[in-house]
Amino acid sequence: MAEFSLDLNEEQRDLRDWVHGFAAEVVRPAAAEWDAREETPWPVIQEAAKVGLYGFEFLATCWADPTGLSLPIASEELFWGDAGIGLSIFGTALAVAGIYGAGTPDQLVEWVPQCFGDVDSPAVAAFCTTEPEAGSDVGSMRTRAVYDQATDEWVLNGQKAYATNGGIAGVHVVTASVEPELGSRGQAAFVVPPGTPGLNATRKLRKLGLRASHTADVFLDDVRVPGRCLLGGKDALDERLARARSGQRASGQAAMRTFELSRPTVGAQALGVARAAYEYALDYAKDRVQFGRPIIANQAVAFALADMKMEIDAARLLVWRASWMGRNNRPFTAGEGSMSKLKAGEVAVSVTDKAVQLLGGAGFLRDHPVERWYRDAKIYTIFEGTSEIQRLVISRAISGMQIR
Template sequence: MSTFGVSEDHLELREVTRQVAREVIAPRAAEVDEGGVFPETSLAALVAAGLHAIGLPEAYGGQGGDLLASVIVAEEIARACMTTQQVSGGNELFVWPLLLGGSQALCDRYLPRIASGEALGAFALSEPEAGSDVAAMTTRATRVEGSEGGWRLKGTKRWITNAGRADLYVVFAVTDPGAGARGISAFVVESGDAGLSFGAPEKKMGLRGSPTAEVYLDATIPADRIVGDPGQGLRLALGTLDRTRAVVAGQAVGVAQAALDCALAYARERRQFGRPIGEFQGVQFMLADMETKIRAARLLAYDAAREAEAAGPDMSLAGAAAKCFASDVAMAVTTDAVQILGGAGYTRDFPAERLMRDAKITQIYEGTNQIQRVVIARQLLVGVQNRL
């Protein structure tokens, strides 16, 4: 594990997170899912422990954790409740564009609010006709003439985590329609801004306590709310995703580990033909494969965190590979867990079915796994000379 930079501090962080997850978050996970309720108590526990945005620099009141710390925290929270991790993860999605390109004044204004837990963040990139094809977005930002200046944002964002609950949003919009992908910029929008509204919450298969909705924009914001310079938006968005895909991989590992935990407990207790089903070789092989896949996914997630922390040349490839593999593992392992539980796995009496429903989204958001494979292949083809 030392190869991937896992220090004593990381191990201690894992134990602290695991304790909060076990004592506060896990007991509420089924209730959050069943009722589709926002995980207020669980999020408050993360804030109290400083685990809600572990990667925020100390200069802004954060914990100053590296990306590996973010991955470890995501894994442990998702192991207890994927919904809670997803809600909390909105903070890092908000934070990264500001860290990568925001002015000092913008960072000073907003990042301490995230660090203290006063504000919850969100990341508004996708649109009804611009999901995988981000450059096709139609939301526009036009300069406002006059002494005050500013920007008028108009458009619709879709599939936005924490929409309607977040206090702060990073919104991506086209500022130069003739410049293609280089004409996209990023802005901070506050929940109290006039002209910001939301659609009805989506009725989802999983992550049912994590609010997801459309964001409607017809708002004018001050000029100093732009993140970086005009035209830098797509670079900031992709730079953010290069880092947070490692965190999604950690999330996927966490939900897969929870499924294996559930399957192991059941295999020890459930008896058929006079003995525990865990003594049957068919079940043993399934459990062994589940463990092997989880270990491989965890190492890929840690490697992606290491590469992104160093801003290495393989950062995009490593993040895509980790997210793609780990999410496929999450889906496979949770499906096998349901199979091991048999009929019981298909009921809500056990967590396996919830874990399976939650796991599916990891193959879709922050770039579908089909897009991740495109990213990986392009990186290989472009960088082939450097690899020989």
């Protein structure tokens, strides 16, 4: 087990500085343009692929860090640059985490490279679990997967909502119900290979924030995928279903396993947005003069900045703790993964709100990026489990009761 230390080692410091450099030089200067265009920033993704920031090798290097801190460190820096572009670059990681969490080693080797495509023509991937009638209540999923023994294929039918990269992705990882009577325990995850007939996306959804990241509803109409696309394989699924039917504890549903892996990293993204807004507001407060002195000379302003800094640092500690625990197989006995995402998401919302306030009228204008950060921050109390759902997870963990 890796020792937990707040002293970053040399590799972690190098990683932080390298990603920060990319965020400062490539991502941030492009942020306003792609936010206004509301389009996937393919040239920036391509640039990220060229420098080695987009691809399985990069993710694998981060995952190999025994402290678990590399991915949150990289995420915070990239999203400090811009959350919309950041999600366009790191959104694929959610699908990869889905394959990693539920797939066999052979499936990892087959599908993960396809998630990223080539350096010269990168691809993105999507993880589709939310449905119009199944958001927080993942267990009520209606998308069905039926096995066709004659052809050794799975047939998927249903509708997925709000999928990041939905429709523009090559690989779509889709969760579906195999045995609806078993609720969430009857679900499984499937890879839908690039170009599979029957998978179609609606128009791109228009959003409050994260506008450079593509979001769409995805329709599955008699989508046939080969048997080997069932993540984890049929024997493992049959065994899991048999255990569930006989009332034994199952090891958890496919979508939930993916979210457990990704929540602290999503918290780190929120931290990046919060830190960007805090740093900008701090500089502004030192420069802006009213009543003959910089506005930071007023205790009300300085205290707001002190609180912003403290809250960001507190959230980072929770994110790093959960990342370390996850990497070192420490069970989340008090919902520590949820705590990290809950705190960081709420800090991002409150810090960006304060930053707009500290800039006054300027904060409300598109001339300053705090307006965009304020819009982008809100998603972090919503996706990958709303703040209320994180509180449910923590409440259940600390009480041992089925709090509703």
